[in-house]
Amino acid sequence: MVIDTQGLSFNFGNQQVVKSLSLQVPEGSIYGFLGPNGAGKTTTIKLLLNLLKTDLGSIRIFDKDLQSNRIDILSQIGALIEQPAIYGHLTGKENLMNRALLLQVPESRVNEMLALVHLKDAANKKAGKYSLGMKQRLGIALALLSDPKLLILDEPTNGLDPNGIIEVRELLIRLVTQYKKTVFVSSHLLAEVERMATHVGIIDKGELLFQGSIKDLEAISQPQIQIEVANIVDAANFLKKQGLTVNDISDDHLTMPFVSKIQMGEINSLLNRNNFQVFAIQKVQKDLEKLFLDITQKA
Ligand SMILES: Nc1ncnc2c1ncn2[C@@H]1O[C@H](COP(=O)(O)OP(=O)(O)OP(=O)(O)O)[C@@H](O)[C@H]1O
Numbered sequence: 022m023v024i025d026t027q028g029l030s031f032n033f034g035n036q037q038v039v040k041s042l043s044l045q046v047p048e049g050s051i052y053g054f055l056g057p058n059g060a061g062k063t064t065t066i067k068l069l070l071n072l073l074k075t076d077l078g079s080i081r082i083f084d085k086d087l088q089s090n091r092i093d094i095l096s097q098i099g100a101l102i103e104q105p106a107i108y109g110h111l112t113g114k115e116n117l118m119n120r121a122l123l124l125q126v127p128e129s130r131v132n133e134m135l136a137l138v139h140l141k142d143a144a145n146k147k148a149g150k151y152s153l154g155m156k157q158r159l160g161i162a163l164a165l166l167s168d169p170k171l172l173i174l175d176e177p178t179n180g181l182d183p184n185g186i187i188e189v190r191e192l193l194i195r196l197v198t199q200y201k202k203t204v205f206v207s208s209h210l211l212a213e214v215e216r217m218a219t220h221v222g223i224i225d226k227g228e229l230l231f232q233g234s235i236k237d238l239e240a241i242s243q244p245q246i247q248i249e250v251a252n253i254v255d256a257a258n259f260l261k262k263q264g265l266t267v268n269d270i271s272d273d274h275l276t277m278p279f280v281s282k283i284q285m286g287e288i289n290s291l292l293n294r295n296n297f298q299v300f301a302i303q304k305v306q307k308d309l310e311k312l313f314l315d316i317t318q319k320a
Contacts, residue, residue, distance in 0.1 A: 022084070023048050023171055023203045024069065029078035031064055038064050040227040041078065046205055046220065051197050053218030054207040061227040062207040063102065066175050069205070070100055083170070099169035101177060105160025109149025113140050113159050116148050117166065124167050134162040138192060154185025161192060172196065174206045178213060190217045211242065212306050223316070230316050241315055242307050244279040246288065249300040256297045263291065279304050 024046035031039040038061045046052045056062050067073040069080060071091055080087040082094045107116055117131040135141045138158040143151065148159060157177055164172060174193075178186045194217055196202045208214050214221055221238045223231040231238070245268065250256045257267045257275050265288070269276045279285065285302060292299050307315070 022046060023050075023082065024052075024205065025081040025084075026069075027079045027081075029065070029068060029075070029080060031061075031068060031073065031075045031077065033064075038227050039068065039075075042224070042227075042229050043232075044222055044229070045232065046203065048203055049197060049201060050220045051193055051204045051206065051218045052220045052222065053214030054205060054222050054224065055209070055211060055214045056207075056224035057209050060209075060224045062209075062224060063175055065224070066100075066102060066173055066205075066207060069173060070098065070102075071095060072102075096167070097169050098171045098173060099161075099164030099167065100173045101157075101160045101164050102173075102175040105156060105163065107148045107156055107159055107163075109147065111148060112145050113148050113151065113155075113162075114144040116159060117162060120163050120166055126166055126168075130166060130168075134165055137165070137195070138162040139188065152182075152185065154181045154188055157181065157185065157189055158192065161189070165196075170202065172202055172204045174204065176207050176209070178208065178210075186213070193217055211308060211312060215239075215242070215306070223312070225313060230313065242312050244304055244306050246277045246279050246285055246302065247274050247305045248277070248288070248292070248302045249274045250292060251298040251300070256292060259292075259295060259297065260288070274301075276305075 022045050024044055026042055026044045029039060029042040030037065042065060054062055064073065068075060069082070071087060083097065085094060087094055111119065114131060114135060117134060118128065121128065121131050135144050138161055140155060140158055140162065143155060148156065151159065161177065178189050181189065193204050193206060197204055215235065218235055220234055221231070222229055253270055253275055257270050260267055265277060267275055267277055285304065289299055289302050
């Protein structure tokens, strides 16, 4: 395991914000650390980076105890928490050069990182003029300069537009598949984590509710089909008669379990063939709140 915590707990005053967390982050994974605002994600990340300290529980990173191997371990971690530390009056490249001098890494590495995060064309533009997504990618490039084995990112897609989100997501996937890094990334968006993570930990009120592979998560976060159709009640009864499952009927749509795209198309034409007018049919993911309910009810 790249990260292995046992019984990790942390209090702010008398508020316990991290409760006996046992996180297991395998090598080469993108571990999505998922939870709503205030769940304790940032606090956990600060504990992993030794920015906050606790005597409660243990943290092992790269199979070594964090407390007794701080410098060795932290030198192999790249991190991005909250806003990246960027000088707006310097260009993207100058920001990287500055850090490269400090870390004594060659200029060639700076150019490599600019290419990797797709900022080559904007390298000589002032970083203050970058979009939020570009700043975030520059932040990731800064974190990668020292060639760390593990990258820890706190909500790196927060506030980004859809293009910015896709760019960051694809970058993280590239880092793991091509560069063999391990990425630990927090998010409050289930759909976001589902699109990139190989492993997931779900935290709420400081407690780990679920941990497993993305396949394990899919098994409990079953997507659904939402169908807007005329004569909903008749349509639902008709579908049931065909041996299909209808989960729910509301004023303007009915929901069914999603099986496959092909089956969704078949349901659409089945309804049309039998004179049920379909206005819209789409696959919908459960949101985090519904998933929490399912997890806690199953526990
Ligand atoms: N410095 C602090 N002093 C006291 N309480 C704090 C401090 N920092 C965070 N907290 C509290 O600890 C809890 C967990 O906060 P944390 O920032 O770790 O959550 P989070 O999951 O990262 O949420 P967000 O996405 O909103 O940052 C919250 O109730 C928060 O109010």
